Amino acid sequence: MTQSVNLTRYLVEQEREHGVITPQLRLLVEVVARACKRISIAVNKGALGDVLGSAGTGNVQGEVQKKLDVIANDVLIHANEWGGHLAAMASEEMDTVFPVSEHYPRGEYLLLFDPLDGSSNIDVDVTIGTIFSVLQIPKNTTDVTEQHFLQSGSKQVAAGYCVYGPQTQLVLTVGHGVAVFTLDREQGSFVLTERDLQIPPSTSEFSINMSNLRHWAPPIKRYIDECLQGKDGPRGRDFNMRWVGSMVADVHRILMRGGVFLYPWDQREPNKPGKLRLLYEANPMSLLVEQAGGAATTGSQRILDIVPTSLHERCSVMLGSREEVELLQRYHAQTV
Numbered sequence: 001m002t003q004s005v006n007l008t009r010y011l012v013e014q015e016r017e018h019g020v021i022t023p024q025l026r027l028l029v030e031v032v033a034r035a036c037k038r039i040s041i042a043v044n045k046g047a048l049g050d051v052l053g054s055a056g057t058g059n060v061q062g063e064v065q066k067k068l069d070v071i072a073n074d075v076l077i078h079a080n081e082w083g084g085h086l087a088a089m090a091s092e093e094m095d096t097v098f099p100v101s102e103h104y105p106r107g108e109y110l111l112l113f114d115p116l117d118g119s120s121n122i123d124v125d126v127t128i129g130t131i132f133s134v135l136q137i138p139k140n141t142t143d144v145t146e147q148h149f150l151q152s153g154s155k156q157v158a159a160g161y162c163v164y165g166p167q168t169q170l171v172l173t174v175g176h177g178v179a180v181f182t183l184d185r186e187q188g189s190f191v192l193t194e195r196d197l198q199i200p201p202s203t204s205e206f207s208i209n210m211s212n213l214r215h216w217a218p219p220i221k222r223y224i225d226e227c228l229q230g231k232d233g234p235r236g237r238d239f240n241m242r243w244v245g246s247m248v249a250d251v252h253r254i255l256m257r258g259g260v261f262l263y264p265w266d267q268r269e270p271n272k273p274g275k276l277r278l279l280y281e282a283n284p285m286s287l288l289v290e291q292a293g294g295a296a297t298t299g300s301q302r303i304l305d306i307v308p309t310s311l312h313e314r315c316s317v318m319l320g321s322r323e324e325v326e327l328l329q330r331y332h333a334q335t336v
């Protein structure tokens with residue numbers, strides 16, 4: 001199914017139908033999409049473009065940066081630092097916020113991103129992606145600080161990701177459902193291929209890194225154990241498992257055919273609430289999942305309600321098909 005509606009036309013339609021998009025926000029989303037196209041080209045070149053392997057540097061989270069982490073970050077920064085629609089940016093790969101230069105006109109939006117999600121899969125040619133989130137601040141705010149970014153996920157005015165797999169797809173919400181665009185490489189444009197994505201409410205497929213089993217909290221152990229018992233256990237049906245190891249690919253599968261994704265708190269780092277980052281991983285994915293009729297929780301709280309206290313804050317993540325997420329919430333409620 002390919003309708004000839006491109007990203008710009010879709011955004012103009014959303015502007016007309018719902019009035020939720022300003023021309024600046026439309027431009028911003030278009031610039032992010034253009035940057036993703038460039039990243040997609042770099043990803044496709046692989047060894048021929050000298051983009052594989054380690055950059056020899058580390059980020060604020062103490063992770064080794066891959067060359068593509070740095071390249072994707074630079075592409076997003078350079079594409080967005082001019083144009084008048086942004087006030088500042090924040091990224092997994094940058095310690096602090098990046099205010100748009102005072103030499104350029106400043107806008108009222110904040111852009112947050114995980115430039116390259118699934119870094120451990122880059123060198124093995126497995127699906128990776130870019131995740132982004134857009135927040136708003138009052139017009140003409142001077143001295144944008146980290147504090148301006150510390151808004152709950154429910155305040156996002158747009159969120160999405162671009163997945164670099166067998167196809168390059170852009171999945172976007174501007175607050176009225178979720179749309180999927182596929183990159184037409186001949187035309188060089190993102191073409192709308194699914195208008196109102198819906199996650200099936202029930203599923204028999206879960207997604208978790210099973211190697212962490214011994215570190216999980218009791219509600220997660222119980223949930224997964226019951227799934228593994230299949231037809232013979234309390235769930236009364238068999239479950240399948242998938243774990244790509246790129247959140248963007250695992251969540252994409254769940255948006256396309258249902259499922260539940262879990263990266264919960266575990267005992268390896270007991271003082272951290274989880275592995276995944278709230279502002280540029282959990283929040284944009286949670287908004288997409290909710291807009292597609294699914295749910296997203298930490299186990300005890302709706303992710304989109306968390307009020308962040310720092311830029312690189314982490315959180316526990318359980319999201320996807322509504323019935324499974326609700327069951328996980330019930331199991332967590334029973335242990336408190």
Ligand SMILES: O=P(O)(O)OC[C@H]1O[C@](O)(COP(=O)(O)O)[C@@H](O)[C@@H]1O
Pocket residue numbers: 063092114116117118119120209245246247248263
């Ligand atoms: O290797 P693990 O512990 O299973 O973690 C996998 C998770 O880590 C991540 O790769 C973290 O993202 P980055 O690659 O952006 O750091 C997620 O995409 C993925 O779900």
Ligand SMILES: [Mg+2]
Pocket residue numbers: 114116117118247281
């Ligand atoms: Mg990531």
Ligand SMILES: [Mg+2]
Pocket residue numbers: 069092114115116117118119
């Ligand atoms: Mg990353």
